[in-house]
Amino acid sequence: MEKVSLANGRPLLDGVFGPLTHEEDAQIRSILAAVDDQLLSLAKHFGSNHAGLGSTGLELCLLASGQLSINSYVETTDSDEHAADFLVELAPSWCAGDRSGDRVWTIEATIEVDCQHVVDHKAMETVYDRGDISAVTPKAAAQALLQAATDLVHLGMSHPVEHWTALATD
Numbered sequence: 001m002e003k004v005s006l007a008n009g010r011p012l013l014d015g016v017f018g019p020l021t022h023e024e025d026a027q028i029r030s031i032l033a034a035v036d037d038q039l040l041s042l043a044k045h046f047g048s049n050h051a052g053l054g055s056t057g058l059e060l061c062l063l064a065s066g067q068l069s070i071n072s073y074v075e076t077t078d079s080d081e082h083a084a085d086f087l088v089e090l091a092p093s094w095c096a097g098d099r100s101g102d103r104v105w106t107i108e109a110t111i112e113v114d115c116q117h118v119v120d121h122k123a124m125e126t127v128y129d130r131g132d133i134s135a136v137t138p139k140a141a142a143q144a145l146l147q148a149a150t151d152l153v154h155l156g157m158s159h160p161v162e163h164w165t166a167l168a169t170d
Contacts, residue, residue, distance in 0.1 A: 002062045005054040006032055006070065015068045016060070016092055017138035018103060024138060031142035032058055032070070035088070038149040039074055042086060042156045046076035067095045070145070074152075078161040082114040082168075085124065086152045090145045105141035107133040109148035111155065113168045127167035128155065 004011045006029070013028060014020055020028065036057030043051045051057045052072035061069050071089035078084065093104040111128035130148060135141035 001064065003053050003059040004062075005052070005056045006058045006060060007036055007056040008054065009060070011060045013060075013070075013138075016070055016090070016095075017105075017141070018092075020138065028138055028142045031139070031146055035072075035142075035146050035149045038146070038153050039072055039086075039088070042074045042153045043076075045153075045157050046074065046161070048074070048076065068092070069095055074156070076161055078165045080165075082165040083124070084111065084113045084161050084164045086111050086156050088145060088148050088152065090141055103136065105135045105138070105144075107135065107141060107144040107148050109152050111152070111164055113165045115168050125168040127164055 013025060017024075017028065036051070039051035039057050040049070043049060049055070051074045052059050058070055058072045061071055069089055069091035071087065073085045073087040075083060075085050087108070087110050089108045091106050091108075093100070093102060093106065096106075098104070109130040110126050112124040112126050115123055115125045130151060133144050133148065135144045
């Protein structure tokens with residue numbers, strides 16, 4: 001898996017959104033920069049200054065299979081050092097093998113925490129899933145990602161981290 005920061009690397013977005021005009025690219029990048037701002041505000045709330053693997057927010061993610069998506073996360077821990085990740089992702093339908101020719105994007109937002117069950121699953125557990133949102137234009141997809149990030153920020157700031165990590169216990 002390779003990741004490139006949208007803010008620092010400024011990769012082409014066409015692999016995720018399809019061909020874009022200069023104007024469309026600028027509009028989408030502006031919306032995605034607002035997503036970064038939201039994610040970084042949540043990170044600051046948790047006492048950190050980074051979001052995503054590259055610390056700058058959203059990243060273009062290329063999997064070995066050739067699939068592309070845009071995603072990021074904010075990671076924090078509770079007082080017992082249990083991790084909680086607030087994640088967002090935007091992926092085109094063709095990322096999942098859809099060959100219908102329809103231009104559709106799926107936006108996801110989840111909160112995942114360390115499993116704390118008696119029988120430890122050795123994995124993160126999803127304790128909040130906003131549900132997949134679909135968009136039919138690149139701009140609408142970027143706007144939906146911004147809304148998803150805004151919703152996660154609201155949830156993250158409305159409850160202590162222990163609220164989320166407690167949901168993964170027996």
